[in-house]
Every structure is written in structure tokens, then in C-alpha cells.
Amino acid sequence: xxxxxxxxxxxxxxxxxxxxxxxxxxxxWSMWGIIxxxxxxxxxxxxxxxxxxxxxxxxxxxxxxxxxxxIMIVGHLTASWDVHQMGYNIRSGNLSxxxxxxxxxxxxxxxxxxxxxxxxxxxxxxxxxxxxxLVHPRFEATAxxxxxxxxxxxxxxxxxxxxxxxxxxxxxxxxxxxxxxEIYFGLGxxxxxxxxxxxxxxPPLLAAAKVLPFRWIFAFPTELLMGKTPGMTEALAGIAIQxxxxxxxxxxxRFFWNAAxxxxxxxxx
Amino acid sequence: MPQIEIDDLSKTFSxxxxxxxxxxxxLSVFRRRFRKVSAVDRVSFNVEAGEIVGFLGPNxxxxxxxxxxxxxxxHPTAGSVQVMGHVPWHREPDYLRKISMLMGQRSQMHWxxxxxxxxxxxxxxxxxxxxxxxxxxDELVELLDLGNVLKKQVRxxxxxxxxxxxxxxxxxxxPAVLFLDEPTIGxxxxxQARIRRFxxxxxxxxxxxxILTSHYMADVTALCQRIIIIDxxxxxxxxxxxxxxxxxxxFKVIKIDLDRELDGYDLASMGEVLSINHRxxxxxxxxxxxxxxxxxxxxxxxVLDLTIEDPPIEDVIATVFxxxxxxxxxxxxxxxxxxxxxxx
Numbered sequence: 112x113x114x115x116x117x118x119x120x121x122x123x124x125x126x127x128x129x130x131x132x133x134x135x136x137x138x139x140w141s142m143w144g145i146i147x148x149x150x151x152x153x154x155x156x157x158x159x160x161x162x163x164x165x166x167x168x169x170x171x172x173x174x175x176x177x178x179x180x181x182i183m184i185v186g187h188l189t190a191s192w193d194v195h196q197m198g199y200n201i202r203s204g205n206l207s208x209x210x211x212x213x214x215x216x217x218x219x220x221x222x223x224x225x226x227x228x229x230x231x232x233x234x235x236x237x238x239x240x241x242x243x244x245l246v247h248p249r250f251e252a253t254a255x256x257x258x259x260x261x262x263x264x265x266x267x268x269x270x271x272x273x274x275x276x277x278x279x280x281x282x283x284x285x286x287x288x289x290x291x292x293e294i295y296f297g298l299g300x301x302x303x304x305x306x307x308x309x310x311x312x313x314p315p316l317l318a319a320a321k322v323l324p325f326r327w328i329f330a331f332p333t334e335l336l337m338g339k340t341p342g343m344t345e346a347l348a349g350i351a352i353q354x355x356x357x358x359x360x361x362x363x364x365r366f367f368w369n370a371a372x373x374x375x376x377x378x379x380x
Numbered sequence: 381m382p383q384i385e386i387d388d389l390s391k392t393f394s395x396x397x398x399x400x401x402x403x404x405x406x407l408s409v410f411r412r413r414f415r416k417v418s419a420v421d422r423v424s425f426n427v428e429a430g431e432i433v434g435f436l437g438p439n440x441x442x443x444x445x446x447x448x449x450x451x452x453x454x455h456p457t458a459g460s461v462q463v464m465g466h467v468p469w470h471r472e473p474d475y476l477r478k479i480s481m482l483m484g485q486r487s488q489m490h491w492x493x494x495x496x497x498x499x500x501x502x503x504x505x506x507x508x509x510x511x512x513x514x515x516x517x518d519e520l521v522e523l524l525d526l527g528n529v530l531k532k533q534v535r536x537x538x539x540x541x542x543x544x545x546x547x548x549x550x551x552x553x554x555p556a557v558l559f560l561d562e563p564t565i566g567x568x569x570x571x572q573a574r575i576r577r578f579x580x581x582x583x584x585x586x587x588x589x590x591i592l593t594s595h596y597m598a599d600v601t602a603l604c605q606r607i608i609i610i611d612x613x614x615x616x617x618x619x620x621x622x623x624x625x626x627x628x629x630x631f632k633v634i635k636i637d638l639d640r641e642l643d644g645y646d647l648a649s650m651g652e653v654l655s656i657n658h659r660x661x662x663x664x665x666x667x668x669x670x671x672x673x674x675x676x677x678x679x680x681x682x683v684l685d686l687t688i689e690d691p692p693i694e695d696v697i698a699t700v701f702x703x704x705x706x707x708x709x710x711x712x713x714x715x716x717x718x719x720x721x722x723x724x
């Protein structure tokens with residue numbers, strides 16, 4: 112574990128160095144992370160204002176502002192992109208040097224992921240502040256909801272990372288995985304509550320969302336942080352489900368990884 | 381006991397293929413054809429600790445596939461390998477810490493950072509003690525003359541500079557076994573010579589075992605006490621360069637400088653005339669006739685200078701590839717293989 116921690120920190124420092132080198136690029140990515148939920152907020156708040164009761168999925172305009180403010184933060188801090196990246200790494204042969212190292216390549220990806228989130232805070236925190244100042248979100252979270260919300264957020268980030276990485280291993284069989292990356296992103300948008308609050312989904316989609324992990328990555332921590340989750344029992348049950356999902360995916364990853372490496376054909380180098 | 385033991389190692393790839401053109405492209409959607417390609421076919425050999433072995437063959441012969449299996453990157457289809465007591469494709473961290481594979485066409489460096497940052501990450505990933513890291517890095521920087529390169533962004537380095545950095549990073553953890561896949565590819569002659577000297581020094585100083593592939597015969601002649609020639613996945617020869625020349629080059633090349641132009645002298649009766657350029661002549665003669673032909677040339681012609689040489693190693697190796705598959709040269713060489721080597 113000490114060896115992994117040392118390597119992880121070294122990777123993290125190097126990746127922060129890379130991020131700092133490409134400041135313009137990460138500024139644009141940060142803006143994308145703001146624009147997407149901001150547009151959805153504008154859309155749903157207009158719909159709520161125009162509806163008879165002034166609400167959508169039980170949220171009024173300031174409630175929708177709080178929801179999308181939360182989705183903005185949760186979406187950024189749980190972002191994971193290995194499912195888009197792995198196919199390229201295999202096709203280009205870039206994975207080979209990583210497989211020669213006495214460390215799972217997953218740790219390098221994790222350090223890249225953390226480096227991105229840490230470095231972009233410089234840009235996104237002021238943008239989050241500007242968004243909140245403009246839309247006046249209404250927060251009703253108590254101290255315990257905030258505390259458990261932060262735990263849920265950390266677990267959501269871990270779950271999305273390992274899930275995305277595990278799905279990315281399909282690239283060892285299919286090699287070109289770009290479409291899978293888009294499907295994974297789309298599922299998170301629809302069934303994770305990013306496109307619309309889950310209560311606004313039609314019943315079949317809501318039923319699908321309940322059995323898939325995406326709501327535990329996006330909607331659950333967002334609702335907990337904005338104070339929408341009613342009781343502590345419900346909050347703790349949600350965290351337990353996150354843990355079960357995380358543990359299960361780790362087991363699947365271990366099994367899948369061994370099969371994937373055995374399958375690796377070191378394409379083009 | 382050999383440090384590397386390879387027994388009946390095979391690797392078969394399944395490769396999709398189709399005819400060219402739009403129609404074939406559409407048909408392949410419904411009926412995809414795969415062909416089994418045997419990249420490595422029942423290869424067996426051993427390597428002793430401290431040996432430098434040249435692994436030669438044309439493109440697609442199976443060299444890199446074999447190295448990748450030895451480094452644990454590829455699982456074989458059949459056969460067994462033990463390197464320092466480890467099965468490479470089990471990919472135990474203890475094994476990966478003891479080896480290094482340098483792929484000339486594949487970078488281990490962070491392109492966007494100075495080389496020094498990649499070295500620091502490497503030191504941490506291999507958990508190298510800080511004092512040992514500093515000592516090794518200082519030594520490598522001096523030997524490879526990397527002083528003015530370390531702080532430059534890797535993407536801005538010349539190919540030669542980058543190769544030196546790749547060598548440096550490959551050796552930072554002092555691997556006991558090195559797999560070098562075309563370590564001098566693309567670099568100029570001066571840099572090639574420098575890299576060769578460095579590899580020799582590393583082998584001598586640390587007793588490292590080295591298997592290298594290269595298309596540059598100068599690499600092979602300068603570095604390797606032993607060569608293994610592979611083609612179509614089969615080993616064709618395993619032994620020393622001298623043994624290879626002895627077996628496959630039963631001729632000598634005689635080069636003469638003359639005092640005046642040839643005047644109707646029948647050189648062709650002496651042997652195969654390779655070239656006549658003003659007063660310089662090159663003749664290829666059977667090895668057993670070399671002394672007699674030399675004597676006649678010296679008697680008959682106004683010779684200023686004369687040398688007798690073995691043919692270039694490229695020509696000798698090309699001869700290996702022309703041998704019928706059923707009659708591999710390795711069989712002819714079993715009388716004097718390098719100690720510990722077995723050819724099949």
C-alpha cells in the first residue's frame with residue numbers, strides 16, 4: 112500500500128504539471144462542466160415557471176436552481192473518462208509501457224482524474240459562485256445532510272471512476288470503444304438525474320434508474336447536499352447502496368482485468 | 381542454471397481479413413473471415429545470466445512477439461517460460477521490478493513534461509530508494525551525456541536525445557534483465573555508437589542479461605556474443621557470429637588495389653567479380669581457394685594492396701533466410717552452439 116501511495120502521489124504531481132501546462136484546455140473543459148447543467152437549469156426553470164403549479168418534479172424555480180447547482184458540483188467532482196480513453200490507449204499501443212510497470216495502470220488513471228479535479232477548482236469555484244449568485248438556489252440541507260452528502264459525494268466519485276474503468280475494459284475485446292463511451296455518458300445523463308430530476312422521468316425510465324448505479328453517482332449525493340433526502344435512515348441506506356455497488360464493481364474489475372490482460376495483443380507496439 | 385528458459389513457446393494471433401473494395405467491405409459485415417497467424421512457433425532456447433543475445437529476423441519474423449511474451453505483455457498460446465524463476469505473464473510486481481523492456485518506437489516518457497519529471501515518477505513507481513535513485517540518475521546522466529536535456533520538455537527533444545532518455549528511464553531501477561527492441565532505431569551513426577558503448581558498459585558493470593532486436597548489423601556485431609535468427613516464428617540459427625559465418629559463408633572477399641589498369645586479364649577465371657572500379661577490384665572466391673587465388677593475383681598483377689575479408693554479415697544472414705525451411709541452419713550448428721542454448 113505504501114508503494115502504491117508513493118507512486119500515486121508522484122503521478123499526481125506529474126499530472127498536475129501537465130494540467131498546468133495546458134491551462135487553456137482545462138479552462139474550456141471547466142466551462143463545458145458549467146454550461147451543460149446551466150442550460151438544463153434554464154430549460155427546466157422555464158418549464159416550471161410556465162407550468163400550472165410552478166413546479167417540476169416537486170421543485171420550484173429556486174429548488175431547480177439548487178438541484179442544478181448541486182449537479183454542477185457533483186458532475187464535476189465525479190467526472191470519469193476512461194471509458195472514452197482506453198480504446199485509444201490500446202489501439203495506439205500506449206498501454207504497453209504501462210503494463211510493463213509494477214503497478215496497475217488504474218492508479219495512473221486515478222491520479223490523472225484527481226489531478227484534473229484539483230487543478231480545475233481554480234476555474235470552477237468562481238464559476239459556481241457566479242452561477243449561485245445569478246440563480247439564487249434555495250438550500251435546505253442540515254449539518255448532518257451536508258456531512259453525509261460529502262461522504263456520498265466521495266463514494267460517488269469512487270464508484271463512477273471504477274465503473275467507468277471497468278466498462279472501459281471492453282476495449283480489450285472490441286478495441287474501438289468510442290460509442291460505448293457515449294452510451295455510458297448518456298446513461299449517466301438520463302438515468303443518473305443529470306438531464307432531468309429523476310422524479311420527472313416516465314415510470315419505465317424511473318424503474319430502470321432505480322436498479323442501475325447512475326442515480327447513486329449523481330442524483331443521490333446532489334439531493335442529499337441540497338437537503339432533499341428526508342431522513343437520516345434513508346441517507347444511510349443510500350450510502351450503504353453506494354458501498355455495495357462500489358464493492359461489487361471492484362470485484363468485477365479484478366476478474367475482468369485479469370481476463371483483459373490475458374487477452375491483450377499489444378496492438379501496434 | 382539458465383536465467384531465461386524458454387520451452388516450445390508459441391503465439392498465434394487471429395487476424396481478420398477480407399478482399400479489397402466496397403463489396404467485400406459490405407460482405408464482411410455478414411461473414412467475417414479470420415486467419416490464424418502463427419507469430420511464434422515452438423521456440424526454445426536458454427539464456428545464461430550476463431549474456432547479450434541478438435535476436436534477428438526480418439519484419440514479422442516473431443522477434444518482438446517473443447520479447448513481449450518474455451516481458452509479460454503477451455500471454456503465449458502454448459509453451460513455458462521462466463525468467464529468473466518467474467513466469468512473465470503472471471506479471472508479479474517483483475518480476476516487473478527486475479526487468480525492463482525498451483521499445484524503440486514506443487515512449488515511456490510524459491511528452492508534456494521535462495524528462496526529469498518522468499524519471500521522478502519512474503523512481504516512485506519502482507519504489508527506488510532516494511539515495512539509490514540519485515546515484516543511479518547521476519551516473520546515467522553522465523554516461524549518456526544528458527545534462528542539458530533533463531529540463532527540456534520531452535516533445536521538444538530530438539530523436540537521439542529522446543532515445544537516450546528512454547534508455548535512462550529503462551535503467552533507473554537497475555534491471556537484471558533487459559529486453560531491447562530496436563534500441564538504435566532512427567538515430568544517427570554517432571548516437572548509435574554511443575548507445576552501443578553504453579549497453580556494453582551496463583552489461584559489464586551490472587552483469588545484466590540482454591536480449592536485443594535490431595535491423596542494424598553494426599548493433600549485433602558490436603554487442604552480441606550470440607545471435608538467434610528467427611523467421612516465420614521458427615528459430616533458424618542459434619550460435620555465435622563466427623559459427624554462422626563459418627557455416628554459411630564458405631567464401632572470402634578479396635580486395636585489390638592495382639598499380640595500373642587491367643589489360644585483358646581474365647579475372648573471372650579467379651572467382652566471381654563483385655566490382656571493378658578503376659584500379660580497385662573485388663572478387664569473391666571459395667574459402668578453400670582463397671590462398672591459391674591470392675598467390676596467383678600477386679604473381680600475375682601489379683598489386684599495390686590486397687585484403688582478404690569475410691563477407692558482410694548482412695549477406696550471411698540473408699543466406700540464412702534463403703535456406704529451405706526443412707533444412708534450418710540451426711541443425712548444422714548444433715555441433716558448437718553457445719553454451720546453454722538449444723535450437724529447435
